[in-house]
Amino acid sequence: MVLFHVPYVLPASVGLVPLSEGALGVSFFFVLSGFILRHAHAPEGFRPLTFYRRRAARVLPLHYATLILWTWLFFASWGNSLGEKVNSGVANLLVIHALFSGPLYTLGYNAVSWSISVELVFYALFPLLLVGGRAIGVFAACALAVLLLPDAAAAGLERAFPGSFHFHPLGRLLEFTVGMALHAVWRHWRPGERVATITQIGAILLLLALVPASAAMPPHLRNLLLLAPFGLLILGFAWDGPLTRLLSRPLPVLLGEASFALYMTHHMLFRLIDPLLAGLGAAIALPLAVLAAVLLSVAVFLLFERPVRALLNRPSAGRHSHVVVATPVPQGGGGG
Template identity: 30%
Template sequence: MSQVVIFRHLKKGFSMAVEKHTSNLAVEGLNALTFTRFFAALLVVAFHFSAGVPPFDNKIIEAFVSRGQLAVAYFFLLSGFIMTRVYANESGMVNKGKFWLARFARIYPVYLLSLVVMYSLGNYEGTTVALNVFMLQAWSEKHALTMNVPGWSLSVEVFFYACFPWVLPWLTRRRVVVAAVVAAIAMLLHDRIIPLPWHTLEKLPLPWPDLTGPYSPIRNLPFFLIGAVLGACTKWKMIPRMPGRLASIVAVASIVLPVVWIHNAIPLVAIPFSILILSLAQGDGVVQKAMSHKVPVFLGEASYALYILHYPLMIWYYNAVVLPFELSRTAMFYSYLVILIALSCLVFRFIETPARRLIRSYRSDAARPSAQSATT
């Protein structure tokens, strides 16, 4: 009975959040991309916690979910695309202080909330806490997955944000071709497709030795660069728009493609992910229109909270509810999923958004290049 009451309150809160929230997105095809973040975040959740739960135990669905880690690469690529669409200009310049303040206001409040929850649930060394608080854990293989496991990707994003003001000058209309070549070469280097003496590099006595591992910001930078180049190409209208029906077909195909085509060659996912982003940003088919409605867009905007809180919530939920009430694996996963989605919407509406506005209010001229900045 108590669970029914909880779900009723969550449903009411979700309805309030959607009603009161007004999307900050400009149109231009980016609304549809926002919803893909929600789908990708759910894929990560399923990748972590859906083992043995119907219908995820179906071989076809299991094959799809088992590629869930690829969703993080999609986040990186999409981040580069959106930020370039928002900030790219003919001068190639951006106010670094304003830009970094805007990014800090966007990601840190809920990230810090996730760390507070995890800290209350466990015991951690001082070094571990410090690296996570300052978002440096991805630079150390030993600490990359400490405290809030998904937080490593935010550590990587911070590196992207640090680099972006120096990447931006290469995303102007005249230089974008050069940027595309550099990004392509960087992607080939990602999985050592181009032979380099990596073994020598890895043996150097560096303070941060994990330069080429799966969580390394440097190794994941090519995804961001590819996204940035795509963003510049669409910003400067160097890629034609797709007809509606073709865009819808391409969008669906590019979601399925990583499952049937990509195995261990992670860099190759940049191809279908790029096609997906272009089809949604440059098309106006049925799929694009369906994903641009109010609720899908709101869920997409709340997906960051869903992604960064899904691990802390499961740790708490497992100990506070699953064990005491001896829930089955299926009951655990679906009840947890409902709570997670509702909670993420509430956190986005009543914590994340107000906190972002509060932080940016400390500097009246904070970076506000366009309304689209809420999407990254």
């Protein structure tokens, strides 16, 4: 996702498209989010209010911090009327901006935060999906609806809500529920390291093959098709193996923990430093920008995100048990 945004936020210094299909990383993130949340919370003893509080402590502090910072830095130069800015600002404050059509909401203020709005809808639904096999049933219903959706109806949805299969929670529910369903597979089937390694490598090769092959497909069908490599990739790493152990080393773990901060801050940082890097050439400017974004994300995670989350989670730490099982899958984005 970081490289996907380069043409939009580093136009003067880089001015190229290093990863044209980077937006697909959001699909992987929603699948991973469903898997990790199902992994971390067992139906037995599950407390919805505790879950909601911990999820809010996970994503909202950084969302509001970046919203305030974006407003301070870019509000005056944002080329919309004051009324439009206020409407978009209220939607961002309530974290419901992904529910409204158009870039004023889905990409307003800190543009990447639309996915947080989608995640909050999934958090609201999660206690219902956690019971029995409801997640599997919802996934099956969503997959069937996508397969049976006429092209004309899909085009109509896109006209009424541009990016409806990218920005709207209903368009992403398929991915979140398949992540929860994948956890049932992982829970009941644990193959050996050989199968895990083959699955990891096979998923990467399948992804590399399907991404260009599916580029011309309608968005809803492409999202469904790419669930196969994304799901296999998550299962392969959750099953353990040499690549999993490599990612379990201290530095990859730290970068994984800071990935949400990277996602939430890189867009603004790139806009700020783009004029400073202009003239260096893309070969120098791009690595410097990415390095700066990674270092900033680690600092934000260590100095803001983790301490604030610990503070917000402290009151109930001694009163309620919270089941958390370590997962070999690196946490990323807003779903961890």
